[in-house]
Amino acid sequence: MKxxxxxSLLSLTLIISGCASTTDxxxxxxxxxxxxxxLVPVTEFTDIQGNLIDLNQSSNAKLIxxxxxxxxxxxxxxxxxxxxxxxxxxxxxxxxxxxxxxxxALDKFATDYEINFPLIADTDRSIxxxxxxxxxxxxxxxxxxxTVVKTIIGEGENPLAEIQW
Numbered sequence: 001m002k003x004x005x006x007x008s009l010l011s012l013t014l015i016i017s018g019c020a021s022t023t024d025x026x027x028x029x030x031x032x033x034x035x036x037x038x039l040v041p042v043t044e045f046t047d048i049q050g051n052l053i054d055l056n057q058s059s060n061a062k063l064i065x066x067x068x069x070x071x072x073x074x075x076x077x078x079x080x081x082x083x084x085x086x087x088x089x090x091x092x093x094x095x096x097x098x099x100x101x102x103x104x105a106l107d108k109f110a111t112d113y114e115i116n117f118p119l120i121a122d123t124d125r126s127i128x129x130x131x132x133x134x135x136x137x138x139x140x141x142x143x144x145x146x147t148v149v150k151t152i153i154g155e156g157e158n159p160l161a162e163i164q165w
Contacts, residue, residue: 019071019136019155030135032151040064040146041130045095047118048103048110055146058093061165062142065096065154066128069109077137077159078113084160087117095120099128099136141165 034041040062043055055062065081067074078096081087087094094117098106106119122128132138137154141163152162 019068019073030153031133032131032138033133034131034140034148034151036148036150038148040140040142040148042127043146045097045118045120045127047120048106049118051118053095053118053120055093055095055142059144060091060093061144061149062093062095062146063163064131064140064142065094066099066131066136066138066140067096068099068136069101069105071136073155073159074137075113076157077139077154078109078115080158080160082114082116086160086163094118097122097127099125139163 045053047053067078086092096117097120099122101121102123103121106121110119131140135153139152139154141149143149149165
């Protein structure tokens with residue numbers, strides 16, 4: 001009986017953990033630390049080219065993508081985003097943050113996936129930790145004033161389906 005319960009818990013953990021890193025696999029649920037109506041916890045970033053991005057300098061809606069280059073769900077979401085009309089919308093700024101990825105990994109990813117929006121390296125999870133405990137990709141929609149409109153865990157076949165301001 002104990003083996004059956006242990007096997008069931010392991011299966012549930014694997015299903016729930018998705019693209020959680022090994023340190024995340026002990027968590028049985030994804031926690032999101034930001035919610036609709038709150039101001040985004042980080043407004044300044046430096047992309048992998050060394051450019052400063054200040055969200056306060058843009059009056060556009062913003063999409064923050066928290067992802068990992070090794071995660072199949074993140075890869076699918078980034079491909080879908082690059083191919084979408086959203087990627088070409090002049091009224092939306094897209095910023096993607098590579099959780100535990102360094103500049104070199106993100107530079108290769110940008111080339112391989114033909115990414116044309118800024119990528120930010122978050123090698124130590126210091127940015128990611130302000131948004132969530134586990135799970136990528138995460139899509140954080142912001143309005144023009146950097147208020148969170150919606151948070152989405154972008155796993156599955158159509159990761160952009162829920163994007164709507």
